[in-house]
Amino acid sequence: METQAVNDTESTYSFSQLQEMIAAYLGSDKVPRRFKIITDTSDFFRVDYNDVVILGSVPYLMRNYAREGRFGLDDEPKYWVRKAINLINKEIKIIKLVFHEEIEAHIGEMVFKCVRSPGKEAAILDLVAGHKNFMHGISIRDTAGNIIRILDFIRGKGLDDLISKQAKNHEEFFYHHLPGYLSVYGEMVKAIQFIHEHGQKHGDIRRDHIMLDREKGVYRWIDFDYDYYHEANMFGYDLFGLGNILIFLVGGGDITIQQLHANKSAVVDKLNPNDMNIIFNNRVANIQKIYPYVPDALNYILLHFSNGANLYYDNTEQLLEDLGEIGINP
Amino acid sequence: MNTDHRECDITGMVERHIMVAVDSSDNARRAVLFVGDFFGCYDGFQVTLLHIILEPEATFFRDNEERQKWLKKKRVESKKIMEEYKHILVDAGFSEDKVNIRVEIMRAPSVADCIIKEQEVMKCCTIVIGRRGISKKEEFIFGSTSNKIIHEARKCAVLVIE
Numbered sequence: 001m002e003t004q005a006v007n008d009t010e011s012t013y014s015f016s017q018l019q020e021m022i023a024a025y026l027g028s029d030k031v032p033r034r035f036k037i038i039t040d041t042s043d044f045f046r047v048d049y050n051d052v053v054i055l056g057s058v059p060y061l062m063r064n065y066a067r068e069g070r071f072g073l074d075d076e077p078k079y080w081v082r083k084a085i086n087l088i089n090k091e092i093k094i095i096k097l098v099f100h101e102e103i104e105a106h107i108g109e110m111v112f113k114c115v116r117s118p119g120k121e122a123a124i125l126d127l128v129a130g131h132k133n134f135m136h137g138i139s140i141r142d143t144a145g146n147i148i149r150i151l152d153f154i155r156g157k158g159l160d161d162l163i164s165k166q167a168k169n170h171e172e173f174f175y176h177h178l179p180g181y182l183s184v185y186g187e188m189v190k191a192i193q194f195i196h197e198h199g200q201k202h203g204d205i206r207r208d209h210i211m212l213d214r215e216k217g218v219y220r221w222i223d224f225d226y227d228y229y230h231e232a233n234m235f236g237y238d239l240f241g242l243g244n245i246l247i248f249l250v251g252g253g254d255i256t257i258q259q260l261h262a263n264k265s266a267v268v269d270k271l272n273p274n275d276m277n278i279i280f281n282n283r284v285a286n287i288q289k290i291y292p293y294v295p296d297a298l299n300y301i302l303l304h305f306s307n308g309a310n311l312y313y314d315n316t317e318q319l320l321e322d323l324g325e326i327g328i329n330p
Numbered sequence: 331m332n333t334d335h336r337e338c339d340i341t342g343m344v345e346r347h348i349m350v351a352v353d354s355s356d357n358a359r360r361a362v363l364f365v366g367d368f369f370g371c372y373d374g375f376q377v378t379l380l381h382i383i384l385e386p387e388a389t390f391f392r393d394n395e396e397r398q399k400w401l402k403k404k405r406v407e408s409k410k411i412m413e414e415y416k417h418i419l420v421d422a423g424f425s426e427d428k429v430n431i432r433v434e435i436m437r438a439p440s441v442a443d444c445i446i447k448e449q450e451v452m453k454c455c456t457i458v459i460g461r462r463g464i465s466k467k468e469e470f471i472f473g474s475t476s477n478k479i480i481h482e483a484r485k486c487a488v489l490v491i492e
Contacts, residue, residue, distance in 0.1 A: 100392050110467055119389030199387075199439075227390050233473025234439035240471050278470050312470050314478075 013037070013059055018052050021087040022061055040144040044080045044097040053084070053095065055148055056140045060084040060095060083153070092153040094137075096121070096225070098146040105228070107240075108279035114203070114228045118147040121225035124200050125149060133191035135211070135222045154222070156214040159184075159245070160207040163253060170291055173252045181249050184219050186320070186328035189242055191221060193316035196235055203227050205241025207248055239313050240279065243305030247277065247285050250294060250302060255284040274308025281307070297326045349378045349454040351445045351479075354411050357460030361491040362415045365458055366422025376428040378452060379415050381408050382444040383435045401435065408433045442478035449486055456487040463492070 015037070023031045032050040039054045041047060051062045066081035080099040085092060101116040122139030129136060137151035163181070167173035188210060192202060203226035211220050228237065248254055260268045267290050275286035284290060285306035288299040301322045304313055313319045350365050352358035362379070369375045383404045391397040412431045419429045436444045449457055461476045469477070476490045
């Protein structure tokens with residue numbers, strides 16, 4: 001069968017040139033017989049495995065799409081996020097195509113509108129270039145003007161995967177592993193402070209949006225394309241995310257009422273509604289009630305994110321100040 | 331608007347200047363009604379109705395056309411409510427020249443920051459604001475404008491209207 005390409009606009013590379021480049025990466029026996037050469041990515045569903053997308057004169061060989069890691073949407077394909085190979089230097093990249101999505105974010109019982117903003121993510125990528133605690137990459141417009149983000153591929157796991165099964169019990173985790181993670185946490189809060197000070201919000205702070213970059217040995221924030229309209233406090237939602245991560249870390253995982261009931265834990269009787277996470281009412285925030293060795297000063301920070309809180313953190317500076325009180329000084 | 335806001339001096343009062351921070355909500359309307367009821371029948375007061383339109387970053391919008399459409403809609407809404415609020419105050423006894431209208435489109439982390447900044451510039455004696463009556467959860471995530479003003483406004487009184 002004759003090989004052929006379907007070009008959507010004039011490409012800077014001929015089909016045979018691209019075939020040679022693909023062969024240099026995959027091996028000559030694995031060069032696809034048919035692929036599209038794409039310069040306008042407006043319809044990202046058109047971009048298939050083995051297609052070549054030309055961005056800023058660089059050809060990228062498209063590989064698999066990413067999958068959603070968010071709870072409830074586990075494994076849903078993200079067709080607009082693709083693993084790709086830079087055919088010039090053979091580097092692996094993550095390419096985020098433009099998906100103008102308006103999302104109804106559900107947080108506990110609250111619902112608010114979010115948008116996916118490629119421009120916001122591109123602006124933050126510029127801001128954090130060289131900052132070790134963020135993913136790195138560039139943004140470039142395709143021929144239709146779509147803001148495409150070309151991200152460095154991070155080899156490593158998310159923070160949520162790293163925490164599980166660290167120790168045989170919580171006490172061992174608490175004394176032997178948690179201090180190191182709290183130090184990382186402080187560093188990550190400081191990184192968020194950096195973008196806040198520059199008038200940006202992360203927009204989707206979750207524990208699986210912190211990746212350990214195995215090659216560089218640093219933790220990085222990823223995925224900052226979410227945006228939402230704020231009025232009273234631009235940073236509140238980011239702080240909520242930071243609080244959830246801290247509660248997760250100190251608890252060595254989420255501690256839910258359901259788990260405690262299932263384990264027939266006597267602690268259930270000691271808990272009252274004020275001890276629960278202010279938004280996720282089934283998660284315990286007052287971890288000291290579960291594990292009494294959690295010191296007061298650390299638990300005091302957690303209680304800012306509980307139903308019983310009368311005082312909330314307005315900004316990362318206040319949170320960092322309290323972290324400093326327990327010796328976490330990033 | 332050419333108002334000499336330095337006239338508002340609590341110690342050697344010439345004219346008291348009240349800022350009513352409003353938007354299109356019912357609680358803002360209640361704040362305007364309160365000011366009309368309480369001060370409308372007295373001389374020596376001037377009122378500035380302040381509407382801050384907090385503009386998101388340009389990247390929030392799909393393109394400039396969408397942004398312009400958003401801004402236009404906000405301006406039209408603002409014009410309508412400000413005229414209505416001015417009528418309320420004039421009907422309550424304020425003379426027309428004592429009711430100023432100020433609409434500012436700003437980018438900032440919070441509306442409260444903008445209101446406080448405007449109060450400092452205009453040197454108003456009092457900020458009047460309606461309370462939204464949001465839940466604790468909403469306040470936690472999105473913050474509360476009235477609470478922030480209560481805590482951070484300086485050199486002025488703050489009236490929060492339920």
